[in-house]
Amino acid sequence: MTLLAAALLGGIGLVCALVLGVAAMTFAVEMDPREKLVLDLLPGANCGACGYAGCAAFAHALLENPETEMVCPAIHENDVKKISEILERKLASLGGMIASVCCKGTVKDVADNYIYEGPLECRAAQLIAGGSKACAYGCLGLGTCEQVCPFDAIHIGEDHLPYVDKEKCTGCGKCVIACPRHIIRLAPFDLPKCEVRCISKDSPKEVKKICSTGCIGCMACEQVCPFNAVTVMKNSAARITHTKCTGCGLCVKVCPVDVIESVIELKKASILKDKCNGCSICSQVCPVDAPKGELKNPYTIDEAKCMGCGICIDKCPKKAIEKRL
Amino acid sequence: MKKTFKGGVHLLEENFLVSSKTIVDMPLCPIYVLPVHQHVGTPCKPIVRQGDVVKKGQQIAEPAGYVSVAIHAPTSGKIKEIGPKIHPLTGRKSLSVVIESDGKDEWVDGLPLNRDPFSIGREKLVTMIQSSGIVGLGGATFPTHVKLSPSKEKKIDTLIINGVECDSHVADDHRLMVEHPEAVISGAKVIMSILGLNRSIIAIGKNKPDAIAIIREKVPPEIQLEPLEVKYPQGAERQLIKTLTGRDTPSGGLPMDIGCLVHNAGTCAAIWNAAAYGIPLIERITSVTGHGIVEPKNIRVKIGTLLKDVIEFCGGIKNPAKILFGGPMMGIAQYSLDVPVIKGTSGIVVLTQDEVSKSSYTACIACGRCVDFCPMQLNPSMLSRLGEKSMWEKALNFNLLDCIECGVCSYICPSNRPIKHFIRHLKTLEREAKSLYGK
Known part of the structure; x- marks a missing residue:
């Protein structure tokens, strides 16, 4: 009996699979294989910041229309390069941006005007006498940025302040718009x-x-x-x-x-002994007195003092200073 | 059939705390703080400088636009400072003029005068109302002169004087009608002469029998007295018009669109004072009440008096949890005692620890009570759930912008949900999106 049932079900399964397989072959929509590759490289959050209905629509537009530019603000620069290779045309990245939070005032640091008991939503809290925090500019810490982030890249820490996950943040700017206190800013990825x-x-x-x-x-x-x-x-x-x-x-x-x-x-400076002629320029320009030595003899850098500002590297006439790897 | 509107609630009546107390004058205080933004519309512009000497009734800030009114010095003294001070409505600092009283309380030259307001002329009366700084004193603080200058295609046929005062606790209009009925009635006559009307309605809540009796005695035949059911929000503009005339204010429209005009009883008295005696709006009647105040009182208080001075005059506070400007339903909680009484402060209510709810809210159980009680026939339950998710675009389909923020839904919600707060949140999102993306 069991065998019969298994055979029957298996048979039905086989027949259906066959029908589906044939249908898939006859009715197959011809798709550019590159479209899938491009779509995989796009961030996949469907945030709509590019102006298209989602990542798939944008990938399709990139392939269909050779004049489409890379307007995705959330994509990483390396992925733009890869897409350029796939499409065999040069795409200029918008420049990777990253969100940064401009408030350090934790619950302990900032005084409170009153105790807020409403919904946990910064924009709603802002409506009650301008927010419970005494500072009119500081973070309210209720996590609206966390809620709106499509990339799970910003989180409220234990001190009730948001922290940006640099790996995940794409600089789409949703948190920037949502924050009622305007404390989140976008900055080029590697600049600040x-x-x-x-x-x-x-x-x-x-x-x-x-x-x-x-x-x-x-x-x-x-x-x-x-x-x-x-x-x-x-x-x-x-x-x-x-x-x-x-x-x-x-x-x-x-x-x-x-x-x-x-x-x-920052990487700290180090002096190449064979190039240094002991001119002492580095010790004159250093703001923290890190280079030490005697005139006409090779200098050394006091690692405990050096902050890696790089002033000495630019000023050295012998190009004897470089950043330590 | 009872004359009323659909929805609304019967509030716990706490008006008895002050409803039989005679209005007393608040003594002079050392400091008065006058924010330049006390009305709906453009903030006005200070015309005095630090160190200037001003007299009582002297204009200290001029209107900066059409929807804007002047502000006057409540007493004589010196301008101590013009700078940011805490505003009772926004809770944040906004530009204010600080006056240090000289203790003499001297009127500016020529005030108060004595004139026949009906000989002034319509247009002059309207400009005079603007320069006297008169706004709706029920709490909305909409500049009165704007309401009194309807466009030509909108014909006003009904004037309604609002003496309903439906929020629990406060009784400032009640006392005003009992003690100064002639000011209210004369003010109404001035408005009628401006608009060229020959009849109007004065509506009073049935929980004020003494006010009804006095007004009935004094009222002239052209003004009709209508005692109304005790229900909240009976005093709201749209609900009042619906009850008295049966007309519905269109969504997004104004009462002006259906030929109605509603003025608060306090506003009428202020118009009479300005028209007959030339006295600008420098003081108002406020109920200082609630179980948290030692001696509840009705006071005639100068605009700009600090809350701490008012509380001191009323014997201090006991076991306080919340101090509200306005009634418990629409009032705004204050976190500082350094805020000034402004033109829209109809009451100062101190609630005790036992009176305020402190439990947090839970999920909507879709019981539909808010839908039953909503005086605007909206679906607050749905709006609150959309508010939780900040989905303002979808909320527009549920007539988000028609909400009058009366707070009935939050009052009756068994899940204790802050529905009005959610709706205000959605409205703010909508406004911000509009300013960001146009449309």
């Missing part, structure tokens, strides 16, 4: 080296009163920066011009409220 984690426009006195880590406009960073990359304006947090910043980290060290953070880890 230091970030000021505050956008407050309150007076320094007010900031000091409500937040222990808000920018108080003391200008220490502006004065110490050897590249004129930091500017502090009246009643506004310090700002870093990313194109000028080398990431030397001097401002990070001097900031009294710890609001500036180093985003990248």
Whole structure:
């Protein structure tokens, strides 16, 4: 009996498979095999930022119309190159962007105006007397950015602040629009080296009163920066011009409220002994006194002091300094 | 058949705390804070500078546009500061004029005068109302002169004086009608003369029998008195028009579109004061009430008086949980005692710890009570669920923008859901999307 049932079912299965197989062959839609390859390289979030109905529609458009440009803001640069190879035409990437959060005020750092008990949605919380946090510019920490992110790339940490997963963030900008406090910014993927984690426009006195880590406009960073990359304006947090910043980290060290953070880890300098002629220029230009030695003798770099700002590398007439791998 | 509208709720009546208390004048305070944005529309522009000496009734900020009204000094003194101070409605700092009182409370030259408002002329009356800083005193603070200048194709045939005061706790209009019925009635006559009407309706809630009796005695034949059912939100513009005239205000339209005009009783009194005596809107009647206040009072308070001074005058607070500007249904909770009383502050309600709900909300059980009680016949249950997901585009199909934010749905929800909050969230998203992408 069991055997009969198995044979029957198996038979039905076989017949159906045959019918389906034949149908698949006769009614097959001819598709460019490259379309699948392109689609696999697109981010696949169907966010619609390109203006097409989704990633599949955009992949189709790329193949159909040779004038279609790479308008996906979320795609990684390497994938653009691969798509260019597949399509055999040059596509220019929009430039990978990444979100960065400009607030460091955790629940402990910032005073509260009142206790919020409503829905866990920053935009809704903002409606009740402008949010419960005393700072009108700081992160509310209820996770609207996390909810809207189609790439699962931003998460609220234990300190109720959002953290961006650099691997996953594609710079699509959804969190930037959703954040009611406008504390998330987009920056080119590899450009920012230091970030000021505050956008407050309150007076320094007010900031000091409500937040222990808000920018108080003391200008220490502006004065110490050897590249004129930091500017502090009246009643506004310090700002870093990313194109000028080398990431030397001097401002990070001097900031009294710890609001500036180093985003990248810099490689330290090292002197090639056979090239160095002991001219002492490096020790003159170094902002932290890292090169040591005597005139006319090869210098060495004090690793504990060097921050990897790279000033000496540019100034060395003998090209004797390079970054340690 | 009872004259009323569909939906709405009967609130717990707490008006008895202040409804029989005579209005008392609030004594002078050392500091007055006047935000330049106290009305719906464009914020006005300060015309005084720090250090200037001002007199009571002197204009200190001028309207910056058509939908904007002037602001006047509530007392004589010196301008101490013009800078950002906490605003009671937004909770954030906004530009305010701070006046340090000199204790003399001297009127500016020529005020108060005594004139016959009916000889001034229509157009002059309307400009005078704007320059006197008069806005809707029920709480919405819409500039009154805009309502009084309807476009030519919109013919106004009914004026409704709103003395319903349906929110629990507050009784400022109630006391005003009991103590100054002639100001309300005369103000209504001024409005009628501006609009060229020969009849109007004055609506009063049936929970104010003393006010009904006094108005009935004083009311002239051209004004019809209508006692109305005690129900919330009977005092809302659209519900009031529907009850009294049977007309429906179109979605997205104004009462003007169906020939109606609603003015609050307090606004009428303010218009009378401005038209007959030239006194601008520098003070208003406010109920300071709730079980959390030691001595509930009805006070005549100068605009700009700080909340802490008001509370001190009323004997302080006991076991407070929330301090609201406005009634418990529509009021706005305050987190600081340094906020000023503004033109729209009809009541200051202090709720105690036992009165406020602190349990968190749960999922919608689709019981449909909010649908039954919604005075706008919307589907708040669906809107709240869409609000949870921030889906404002879909909510537009459920007539999101018709919500009058009365709060009945949140009041009766057995799951304790903050439905009105969700709806406000959706409305904000819609507004932001509109400003971002046009349309």
